[in-house]
Amino acid sequence: MNELASVLRGLLKLALLVLTFVLGMAFLFVAIAVVAVSALWSLLRGRKPAIYTTYTQFRQASQAFRQGGAWPGQRPPPVGDPADVVDVQAHEVSDPATKADPRAIERDPPTP
Numbered sequence: 001m002n003e004l005a006s007v008l009r010g011l012l013k014l015a016l017l018v019l020t021f022v023l024g025m026a027f028l029f030v031a032i033a034v035v036a037v038s039a040l041w042s043l044l045r046g047r048k049p050a051i052y053t054t055y056t057q058f059r060q061a062s063q064a065f066r067q068g069g070a071w072p073g074q075r076p077p078p079v080g081d082p083a084d085v086v087d088v089q090a091h092e093v094s095d096p097a098t099k100a101d102p103r104a105i106e107r108d109p110p111t112p
Helices: 002-044 050-065 096-100
Strands: none
Touching (some): 002 050
């Protein structure tokens, strides 16, 4: 009886796996059909397909992130000489009120 139950369980798992695959492929084919019909419909009406316009907008927007690219409608920044970079040494700026009395901050009551 135990062997029969394990065989039936294996067959059920296999059937569910096949059913999941068939359902996934059906959704894929329906999506492809909807995209194709939408593209044909827009071409029949004399408009560009939504797929083409979306792809074009993404490509134009991605230009900003490519090397030397700029935001849409702007010119790319001029490439300068790397020797124009100025290195500045950082230093801490202190508050004049605490410079006179360094414990002034400690005496302030905490804010609720």
